[in-house]
Amino acid sequence: MTAALALDGVTKRFGDTTAITDVSLALGQGEFVALLGASGCGKSTTLRILAGLDRPSEGQVLMQGRCVTRDSAAARNIALMFQSYALYPHLSVYQNIAMPLRLRHLSVAGRLPGAARFSGAVRRTREDIDAQVRRVAAMLRLEPLLARKPGQLSGGQQQRVALARALVRKPAAFLLDEPLSNLDTQLRADTRDELRALHRDTGHAFLIVTHDQSDALSMADRVAVMIAGRIEQIATPQQLFHTPATRAVAEFIGHHRMNILPQGPAAALHPAGKGLDLGVRPEDLRLQADGPLQAVVRSRAFHGEETILSLQDDRGTALRMVLRGGSALPLPGDSVRLTAPPEALHGFDACGLRQQVLS
Amino acid sequence: MRPGLILGFGLLALGAVLVLLPFVWMVSVSLKPHAEIFTPHVSLLPQNPTLENYRRALTETAIPRYLLNGVLVTGGILILQLVLSVPCAYALAHRRFPGRGLLFGAVVAALLVPFHVTALPIFLGMARLQMLDSYTALILPFAATAFGLFLLRQAFAQIPAELIDAGRVDGMSELAIAWRVAFPLALPTVIAFAIFSVTAHWNDLFWPMIAVTDPDLATPPRGILYFRDAESGDEPGPLMAGATLVTAPLVLAFLLAQRRFTQGLASTGLKR
Numbered sequence: 001m002t003a004a005l006a007l008d009g010v011t012k013r014f015g016d017t018t019a020i021t022d023v024s025l026a027l028g029q030g031e032f033v034a035l036l037g038a039s040g041c042g043k044s045t046t047l048r049i050l051a052g053l054d055r056p057s058e059g060q061v062l063m064q065g066r067c068v069t070r071d072s073a074a075a076r077n078i079a080l081m082f083q084s085y086a087l088y089p090h091l092s093v094y095q096n097i098a099m100p101l102r103l104r105h106l107s108v109a110g111r112l113p114g115a116a117r118f119s120g121a122v123r124r125t126r127e128d129i130d131a132q133v134r135r136v137a138a139m140l141r142l143e144p145l146l147a148r149k150p151g152q153l154s155g156g157q158q159q160r161v162a163l164a165r166a167l168v169r170k171p172a173a174f175l176l177d178e179p180l181s182n183l184d185t186q187l188r189a190d191t192r193d194e195l196r197a198l199h200r201d202t203g204h205a206f207l208i209v210t211h212d213q214s215d216a217l218s219m220a221d222r223v224a225v226m227i228a229g230r231i232e233q234i235a236t237p238q239q240l241f242h243t244p245a246t247r248a249v250a251e252f253i254g255h256h257r258m259n260i261l262p263q264g265p266a267a268a269l270h271p272a273g274k275g276l277d278l279g280v281r282p283e284d285l286r287l288q289a290d291g292p293l294q295a296v297v298r299s300r301a302f303h304g305e306e307t308i309l310s311l312q313d314d315r316g317t318a319l320r321m322v323l324r325g326g327s328a329l330p331l332p333g334d335s336v337r338l339t340a341p342p343e344a345l346h347g348f349d350a351c352g353l354r355q356q357v358l359s
Numbered sequence: 360m361r362p363g364l365i366l367g368f369g370l371l372a373l374g375a376v377l378v379l380l381p382f383v384w385m386v387s388v389s390l391k392p393h394a395e396i397f398t399p400h401v402s403l404l405p406q407n408p409t410l411e412n413y414r415r416a417l418t419e420t421a422i423p424r425y426l427l428n429g430v431l432v433t434g435g436i437l438i439l440q441l442v443l444s445v446p447c448a449y450a451l452a453h454r455r456f457p458g459r460g461l462l463f464g465a466v467v468a469a470l471l472v473p474f475h476v477t478a479l480p481i482f483l484g485m486a487r488l489q490m491l492d493s494y495t496a497l498i499l500p501f502a503a504t505a506f507g508l509f510l511l512r513q514a515f516a517q518i519p520a521e522l523i524d525a526g527r528v529d530g531m532s533e534l535a536i537a538w539r540v541a542f543p544l545a546l547p548t549v550i551a552f553a554i555f556s557v558t559a560h561w562n563d564l565f566w567p568m569i570a571v572t573d574p575d576l577a578t579p580p581r582g583i584l585y586f587r588d589a590e591s592g593d594e595p596g597p598l599m600a601g602a603t604l605v606t607a608p609l610v611l612a613f614l615l616a617q618r619r620f621t622q623g624l625a626s627t628g629l630k631r
Contacts, residue, residue: 053524074530086525090543103530165529 002065004029004205005050005078005173010059012045019045020229022059027173032199032206034220036213038252042229043209044177050207051080051175063172074103079166079204083178085158087150093161094133094146100169101129136168139201156187167202176208180215192219213253217241225249247277247352256282256308256322258346265315268292269340272357276347282308284344285321287330291339295319297330311336382606389413389599396595412600422601424575425582426608432497432578433560437553439502448511449537453523463512469505475565482569496570497578501560507552514548515541554616561609579605 003026012019020042027033037043048054049061052073061069068076079100087096102111105125109115116123137143140160150158159179166174179195180188196219199206210216216223217237224234232252233245244250250258258279266273269280269292295311298318307329311319321338323329330336347357383403388396389412391405416422450456451463481500485491490499518541526536542549560578567581574585583601 048524051528053527073524073528078528080524080528082521082525084519084521086519086521088522088525088540090546100529103535 003027004031004063005207006062007046007050007056008060008062010046010049010056010061012042012049012054013057018229020049020226023226023229023231024059025224025231025234027205027207029205030203032196032219032221033208034216034223035207035209035226036216036223037211037226039211041226043211043226046226047080047175047177047207047209050173051078052076053080077169077172079169079171079174081162081166081174081176081179083181085150085162085182087158087161087165089150091149092146093142093148093150093153094137096150096161097136097142097146097164097168098129098133100165101132104169105129132168136164139167139198140164155182155184156191159183159191163198167198167204171204173205173207174202176206178210179208180210180212188215195219213255217253225252227252243354244346245354247279247348247354250279250346250348250354254281256320258282259285259317259319259321260348261313261317263350265313265317270342270345270357272345272347272355276349276355276357278357279346279348280340280344282320282322284340285319285338286340287323287336288339289337291337293338293340295336295338297332297334297336299332300329311338313338385599385602385606388595389603391596393594393596412596413604415597416600416604419597420601421574421577421585422579422582422604425577425579426604428575428577428582429561429579429605429608431494433557435494435498436501436560437556439498440504440507440556441549441553443502444504444507444511445542446534446537448508448515449533449541451508451512452515453518453520453536453541454533466505466508466512470509472505474500478566478569485570492571492573492576494576497567497576500566500570501556504556507556510548510552511545514545518544550616554613557612558609 006026007023010023011021023042023046025033025035025046035043035046045054049056052061052068052071052075056069059069060067063076073080088099091099105128106122110119110122110125116126134143137146140163142157142160142164145153145157145161150161153161159182163179166176176195180191183191192215195206195208208215208219217240220237222234223237223240225232225240227248232249233240235243235245240249240253244253247260251260258281261269261273261278261280263273263275263277266276266278269278272278293313295313298310298312300310301308305324307323309321309323309330311321313319319338342357345357347355349355387403387405390408390410392407392409392411395406451459451466478500482491485496485500490496522540522544523536526540531539562580563578564580564584567576567578571577571581574582577585583598583605
C-alpha cells in the first residue's frame with residue numbers, strides 16, 4: 001500500500017540548530033497516526049514540513065509515492081487544523097468554511113459578488129460549494145452558527161469550525177496540531193470520541209500531533225514517539241506500552257514514569273539484571289514480605305483511586321510504586337520488600353535498546 | 360464636583376474656545392451680508408443671515424474645481440499609498456528574506472526625514488521628466504510613504520502567524536493573504552492612516568505651490584490663495600464662505616469616522 005503521506009529521511013536545520021533529524025514516517029490510507037512528543041521536540045516542525053509550510057533541509061515528502069517536497073501547501077491538498085484554530089476573525093463561520101473551496105474552484109473573477117449572475121458555470125460551482133459547506137456544517141452540528149463571527153463562539157464551537165474548514169475540501173490527508181489542548185477536561189473526552197468517529201466516517205488519513213500521551217494512545221491506530229528531533233519508535237499503542245523499543249520511550253510512555261534499576265543491582269530482581277538495566281512500571285511493583293528488593297518509603301501521596309509511594313532502595317535508587325486500594329499502606333520511614341513479575345520487566349542494554357528478558 | 364476637576368474642565372473649555380474661535384468667526388462672517396461685516400461693533404451672530412456669500416463663492420470663483428482637485432489628489436494619493444504599502448508592510452511583517460531587518464530600519468529612518476528635505480530633488484527630477492504642472496506631480500511624490508508602511512507593518516505584525524499559514528494552507532497566494540486576511544484585520548489602523556494622509560494632503564500648501572502653476576490644478580488651500588489675491592480682492596464674505604467650504608469636508612469626514620479614528624490609534628493589538 002502506498003502511503004497517503006510520508007516523510008523519507010527528513011532533516012530540518014534552522015541555522016546551526018537541527019530541529020529534526022532523519023525522520024521517516026508513513027501515514028497509510030485511512031490510517032490514524034499520532035505524533036507524540038514533549039514540547040520543543042520537533043513535532044511542530046515535522047507537521048509544517050508535512051503540510052508544505054516549510055521545506056526540509058534534506059530528505060523527501062511523498063504523497064501516494066510521488067515526490068511533493070517542493071509543492072506548496074495548497075497544491076498538496078492537505079488540510080491542517082491549527083492549535084489556535086486560526087479562523088479568519090473578520091469572516092462569518094460560513095465564509096470561513098467556504099474559503100478553501102472558493103479559492104480552489106473559483107477564479108478571482110468568479111469570487112466577485114454578482115459573478116454568478118453572468119456565468120452559469122460560476123453559479124453551478126457556487127451552488128456546489130454551498131452544498132458542501134452545508135453538508136460539513138451539518139456533520140459537525142454547526143448549522144445554527146453559520147452566520148456568526150468566530151469571536152462569538154465558544155472554544156469548542158471554534159474547534160468544530162476549524163475542523164469543518166479543514167474537512168470541507170476532502171483532503172488527501174488531515175493534519176491536526178494539538179487539537180485538544182485548548183479544551184477543558186470534559187470537552188476533551190467528548191472531542192476524542194468525536195475525532196475517532198469523524199475519522200471513521202470520512203475515511204481520510206489523520207495525523208494528530210500531541211504532547212498528551214492519553215490523546216495519542218486512546219485515539220490513534222499507530223503512535224510515533226518523537227524525542228529530541230528523532231522518531232524513537234512507531235508502533236501500536238499496545239506495543240508502545242508493553243514493549244517499548246528504547247529506554248527513552250519506556251520512560252516517556254505511561255502515566256507514571258517507569259522505574260529503571262541500573263545494571264548490577266538490578267540482578268536482585270532478575271538474573272538478566274547482571275548485564276542489563278531493568279525497567280519496571282510503578283503499577284507492576286508489588287509489596288511482598290519476602291520480595292527480593294529492599295526499600296524505604298520516603299513519602300506517600302494519596303490520589304483517590306490510587307496511592308503513589310516514593311521509595312529508595314538499599315543501593316540508593318529512587319523508585320516509585322502505585323498501589324490500588326487503601327488497605328495496609330506503609331507509612332513514610334517504613335522498610336518494605338518489593339517484587340515484580342518477570343514478564344513485567346523491560347531490559348535495556350547500555351545503548352538504551354530493548355533486550356529480551358527471559359522469564 | 361471637586362475644585363480640581365472644575366479647574367481642569369475650565370482650562371479645557373478655554374482651550375476649546377481658543378481653538379474654535381477662528382472657525383466660528385469664519386462661519387459667522389461667511390453668513391453676514393457685506394454691509395454687516397465692516398461695522399464698528401463686534402457681533403458673533405449675523406443680524407441678517409444670508410447665503411449670498413456661498414452663492415458667489417461657488418459661482419464666481421473656481422472653488423468647486425478646487426474641491427474636485429482636492430478629492431482627486433488626496434484620493435489618488437491614498438489609493439496609491441495603500442496599493443504600495445499593504446503588500447510591502449505584509450512582506451516586512453510576515454515574510455523572511457535577507458535584509459528584512461535592514462529594510463525596516465531604513466523605513467524607520469525615513470520617518471525622520473521631513474518632506475521638505477526631499478522636495479527639491481523631487482522637483483528637479485519631475486522637471487527633468489516634464490511631469491510638473493500635472494496631477495501626476497501632485498500625487499506621485501507621496502505614493503511611497505514611510506509613515507504608512509511603518510504603521511501598517513506594526514499592525515500586521517500583531518496578526519498571529521498561524522492565521523497567515525491558514526491562508527497558505529487554504530490556497531491563498533501571498534498577495535491574497537495581504538489583501539484578504541491582513542488588510543481587513545488591520546482596518547482600524549488603515550482608517551487612522553487614511554485620515555492622517557487625507558488631512559495632510561488636503562491641507563498641504565507647500566507642494567502644490569511648488570509643483571503646479573495652472574489654476575485648474577490648484578488644490579483647495581492653493582485655490583484660496585488665488586481667491587484672496589485676484590478674484591475676490593478685499594471681499595471677506597465670499598472668501599470666508601470659500602474657506603468654510605474647503606474646511607467642511609474634512610471636519611465632516613472626521614466627525615463620521617471619529618470613533619474608528621480613536622479606535623485605530625488606541626488599539627495596541629488586534630482583538631481575536
